[in-house]
Amino acid sequence: MDLGKRKTITISDVAREAGVSLMTVSRALSQPERVSAKTIEKINLVIDRLGFVPNPNARALAAGRTNVIGVLVPSISNNVFAEVLRGIYDVADGSNFQVQFANTRYSPDEEERIVRTFLNQKPAGMIVSGINQTGRTAAILREANCRIVQIMDLGDDPFDMMIGFSHYEAAKAATLHLIESGFSRLGLLAARLDPRTEKRIAAFKDTARSAGLLDEAKIITSPRTTSVRIGSMLAGELLEKAPDTDAVLCINDDLALGALFECQRRGVSVPEQIAICGFNDMEFSALAHPALTSVRTxxxxxxxxxMQMLLSAIEGQEPENPVVDLGFEVIERESTGSARRSSSA
Amino acid sequence: MDLGKRKTITISDVAREAGVSLMTVSRALSQPERVSAKTIEKINLVIDRLGFVPNPNARALAAGRTNVIGVLVPSISNNVFAEVLRGIYDVADGSNFQVQFANTRYSPDEEERIVRTFLNQKPAGMIVSGINQTGRTAAILREANCRIVQIMDLGDDPFDMMIGFSHYEAAKAATLHLIESGFSRLGLLAARLDPRTEKRIAAFKDTARSAGLLDEAKIITSPRTTSVRIGSMLAGELLEKAPDTDAVLCINDDLALGALFECQRRGVSVPEQIAICGFNDMEFSALAHPALTSVRTxxxxxxxxxMQMLLSAIEGQEPENPVVDLGFEVIERESTGSARRSSSA
DNA sequence: TTGACAAATGTTAGCGCTATCATATCAAAT
DNA sequence: ATTTGATATGATAGCGCTAACATTTGTCAA
Known part of the structure; x- marks a missing residue:
């Protein structure tokens, strides 16, 4: 490896070679409309020849701002966030902005630390997950000198902009679907008890209670990270503790898939003996056999x-509505399909 | 939002308040061993009171280097890379280094562009995926003034350091497992034809051919992104075009899961009528019903x-061996379990 | 008490770029 | 020709920090 210090090519090298002042080169780079076409062409030629590339650090220091968008999500390995990130990167990759990403590991303290670190880099914008930041994190973000979008959840008091859906309403709709399908001995599987999971659990309990169908013994939770394995474990626990359960709401599709596998292993037929409803409608849910009912998000x-809202706002174009509710949809499939039929039979 | 420009607190503010020179503060921050304990304490008090946080851009500009580790992977939504990233972040989060991540979308040109961008920030290190960079990208990386680790694959001529496994050997072992289990009408499902996938396909073909069992009609591929859905589609195609197939190697576990679901939908029993072997041994493979044989990576x-190798190298500690082969293991499970039994029965 | 040496702290000069203001250039209008 | 008002370009002063060297302070032996 060449550790020798080839002299870095700077804007002044380009200026000298092109026979213009350094400021003209700087303008050619960042405000080309303020430089004549002829000069720009001349400069670009030199830039190519020298292989010049601007130093983003110097730029950031001199300008007092960057083109960095800071993105904070709780977890990187959770598929839900991976998909959100993909959307974010898809838009960012077509812009001049650079995404910088960090994961809080579901820790509010970690989140606070990362927010401070990010803000220090004078980002052009930030995307943060959820609405349950600590008071201090919230205070820092409200004072931040950049635009902010909160994602994944909805609330009354956005820092700036917000886009998500109501976890409570979505889980309520799923629970109602089970009830309306004729199931009455309702179980719940939940793992990774973050604020959004808790909202879904609360919705399930409230809705089941309202229907007179709440049985705490059928609620099985684990603080561990959600996974197919945990889904199998929790389902096994449910089937043993409360074998009369006729339908189970899984707080996400990983758990639902694990539950389905566990039922298959134990010879418990789905949905005849137990119905399963997932949450998020991940890709595999439609393909599983039986196909899994889920709540599409x-x-x-x-x-x-x-990202689009953020970029527009940074460029001065205020969104008509700073809070966007993306909604959800209960997708009914085989795994909750036959309750009415079998009970009416 | 407060868009007013509260004056930024700099190192000189801290120095003035603490009654020391600016350099002492700088040292207290980055080389505390060169400052007396008393002074450090005094400075830290002021830092806390003022809420000072160093400006990383100024730091990078002055020092001519950063504590950024650039990480390049092809895809963000592919679980395989998400898991690699998790490992990377796990180590990085305990260090002073900051991970900066980008995805090349499997495009060599995009990779070249991103490598240039990264290198411009004078990163402390880089992690790049695979060994199939374009000539220009390779040239840039070899000249780069930072340490580099290549991941995901193995090869003879590392830029610097390398850690991965042989995709060819792993797929060969999986194919041999099918052959040795008594299957002889071997199919292959593959999607997302990147260099590593191609190596696995080549290994399957070579191994099947050597055993006199290669049937090109049983090789079903798609250039589309791998997914459970594509797995189902390809499996459907295979079952229709070559219904005599008795075992199928899926180039990854997503495809294998999709194939399993498709077989179940069609009433084709696994492994009695067709055996399925996946690749990667994702979490769900062990839990599926029947459990999926796979190659653990x-x-x-x-x-x-x-990340550990990279950080050690950056800190001057050379690895004993710059090329690490992590190996693989064929994990035999139910989905390829009963060939010998059924054929000997 | 004095030198000698290390430890601690200070001074100075940039890193590569942009903001800001100043100046030059040029076409069109007088 | 001369004024005018844009348009294009230039000179200068930092952004907040660290490298490199310079100086001061402290510690111990003689």
């Missing part, structure tokens, strides 16, 4: 729209 | 080790 779209 | 470990 718009994860990639959340990412793209968040 | 060490994705998170690849991330953690890559």
């Amino acid at each position: 718009y994860r990639e779209k959340m990412g793209t729209m968040a | 060490y994705r998170e470990k690849m991330g953690t080790m890559a």
Whole structure:
């Protein structure tokens, strides 16, 4: 490896070679409309010949701002966030802005630390997950000298802009679907108890209670990270503790898939003996056998729209509505399909 | 939002308040061992009171280097890379280094562009995926003034350091497993034809051919992004075009899961009528019903080790061996389980 | 008490770029 | 020709920090 210090090519090298002042080169780079076409062409030729590339650090220092968009999500390995990130990157890659990403590992303290670090780099904008920041994090963000989009959830008091859906309403709709399908001995599987999961759990409990169908013994949770394995484990626990359960709401599709596999292993037929409803409608849910009922959420779209709102706002174009509700949809499939039929039979 | 420009607090503000010179503050921050304990304490008090945070751009500009580690992977939504990234972040989060991540979308040109951009920020190190960069990208990387780790694959001529496994050997082992299990009408499902996938395909073909079992009609591929859905589609195609197939190697576990679901939908029993072998041993493979045979690869470990090697090298500690082969393991499960039994029955 | 040496702190000069203001250039209008 | 008002370009002063060297302070032996 060449560790020798080839002299870095700077804007002044380009200026000298092109026979113009350094400021003209700087303008040619960042405000080309203020430089004559002839000069720009001349400069670009030199830039190509020298292989010049501007130093973003010097730029940031001199300008007092960057083209960085800071993105904070709780987890990187959770597919839900991976899809949101994909949406974010899809839009960012077509812009001049650079995404810088960090994961909080579901820790509010970590989140606060990262927010400070990011803000220090004078980002052009930030995307943060959820509405349950600590008071201090919230205070820092409200004072931040950049535009902010909160994603994944909805609330009354956005820092700036917000795009998400109501976890409570979505889980309520799923629970109602089970009830309306004729199931009455409702179970719940949940893992990774973050604020959004808790809202879904609350919705399930409230809705089941209202229908007189709440049985706390059928609620199985784990603080561990959600996964197919945990889904199998929780389902096993449910089937043993409360074998009379006739339908189970899984707080996400990983758990639902794990639950489906566990039922298959135990010879418990889905949906005849137990119905399964997932959450998020991940790709595999439609393909599983039996296909899994789930609540569709718009994860990639959340990412793209968040980024679009942010970029527009940075460029001075205020969104008509700073809070966007992407909604959700209960997608009924085989795994909750036959309750009415079998009970009416 | 407060868009007013509260004056930024700089190192000189801290120095003045603490009654020391600006350089002492700078040292207290980056080389505390060169400052007396008393002075450090005094400075830290002022830093806390003022809420000072160093400006990373100024730091980078003055020092001519950053604490950024650039990470390049082809895709963000592919679980395989998400797991590698998790490993990388796990190590990075415990260090002073900051990960900056970009995805090349499997495009060599995009990769070249991103490498240029990254290198411009004078990163402390880079992690790049694979060994199939374009000539120009390779040239740039070899000249780069930073340490580099290549991940995901293995090759003879590392830019600097390398950690991965042999895709060819792993797919060969999987194919041999099918052959040795007594299957003889071998199919292959593959999607997303990147260089590593191609190596696995080549290994399957070579190995099947050597055994006199290669049937090109049983090789079904798609250039589209790998997914459970594509797995189902390809499996459907295979079952229709070559219904005599008795075992299928899927180039990754997403495809294998899709194939399993498709077989279940069509009432084709696994492994009695067709055996399925996946690749990567994702979490769900062990849990599926029947459990999926797969080739275990060490994705998170690849991330953690890559980062550890990189950080050690940056700190001047050369690895004993710059090329690390993480190996693989064929994990035999139910989905390829009963060939010998059924054929001997 | 004095030198000698290390430890601690200070001074100075940039890093590569942009903001800001100043100046030059040029076409069109007088 | 001369004024005018844009348009294009230039000179200068930092942005906030660190490298490199310079100086001061402290510690110990003789």
